[in-house]
Amino acid sequence: MSYKILDGKKISEKKLLKIAKKIKTLKTTPILAVIFVGNNSASEIFINLKEKACKKVSIKTQLHHYTKTNTKHLIKLIQELNNNKQITGIMVQLPLPKNIDKEKVLSEISFEKDVDGLNINYFGKILNSDYGPCTPTGIMELLSNYKIKIAKKNVCIINHSNLIGKPLALMMLKKDATVTICHDKTNNLKEHTRIADIIITAAGVPNLINSSHVKKGAIIIDAGVKKIKDKIYGDVNFESVKNKVSYITPVPGGVGPMTIASLIENISKVKIK
């Protein structure tokens, strides 16, 4: 079987071109406030990529970097950014250090400025709008760009975080997929992946998925990110599965750029008052 690549890099670049044109028509330059705590090297890479993408479409970024801080201070910072009319969007780079109450901090971000979809108080909006965090939104858009039908498909999601697995499940249900949500406590992963038409994995475990996990013709979205000695690895053993699947995302160049393009699009959509 010959596989096709789901080229997130290409699709996202097209998308960014469109957004750049739209931003040129705006009266004010949008500004994204980026909050970064600690010095996680993967976070640094992601922030760098987001800043680059912003620059490409003429969005300004404002980095708030603290090597150490606390919940109270971050809440105060977010309240200030919420009230600051110059700031278009607010993004907190995850993970946050363990001393910080993540949900408390994220739940301070106002709905209008929550361009990354981090505040779970808006989770319900996924059910009756296009709202959704950036990674699931990027994945849905990648599939839609390749005209991959979702309805009636078995979709197996390996991730149950508030940021990826859960919202993605809701978005897939909206498109009439049958959805299975697996995670590190799943008893027998193969039992679920083998009946899946579409597998979306974001476990951060290289080689989690090989050809024995996938059925012939399956579609594989690899949103895994694990950095080992300066190289980024997904969850899927590409060589093992490639001749069994119909579509597959590369890592890097699949989900990552789509996530960033979703963030940029969300910033471009904020109504500046």
Place this chain on the structure above:
Amino acid sequence: MSYKILDGKKISEKKLLKIAKKIKTLKTTPILAVIFVGNNSASEIFINLKEKACKKVSIKTQLHHYTKTNTKHLIKLIQELNNNKQITGIMVQLPLPKNIDKEKVLSEISFEKDVDGLNINYFGKILNSDYGPCTPTGIMELLSNYKIKIAKKNVCIINHSNLIGKPLALMMLKKDATVTICHDKTNNLKEHTRIADIIITAAGVPNLINSSHVKKGAIIIDAGVKKIKDKIYGDVNFESVKNKVSYITPVPGGVGPMTIASLIENISKVKIK
């Protein structure tokens, strides 16, 4: 194999006794406002059951019944009830007639008075609190009363509504289950139910599930409700599956009373100002 009954009637009665004691200690009698539009006969039965349960624990009910009305009027009514300090909880009996914008109406209910968990704006709260709509909450409690472990189990939910399937999936994930959500667009239901340790069905389709759908020792929660000639039917062919399963809910007397007990508990928890 000998099966055990998950006795929702018994468990809910115990629960109501406890709640009645608690309510006796309150300074003011709680009042539940019930909004009912149209004349759906199943809705009438449910309202009756809820009113009876309220009476049992000394909660007053206030019925707002309209054979016909519109979205605008219901929104105004809910705003008044939100502001009325005498009203403890607000419940809209579903389904609403098709001329009414259900989500718009439900999203007016204030968080404190949303004792039925209908307003999807609070959906995110399921992720980091005990909050949840009444049917999923009742199901979780029934399982917990019989000390049925959820972690690592394959849970298959046949329902993807905002009121049952989706919140139940999130609640099951919180307990580390692997969750599959099926519905009327599911391609091959058996493929999913046959690998399930726990099946929860709320399709309203009598005989949807028979022994060919279940694996030996499975646990069956039947939340289906279909009224045919004055008799209530669940989704499961009880006779067909009973010797293959380990636990099963009867219909009636399983999920129904647990749902009502959850509603009553939520009313009893509202802080009266």
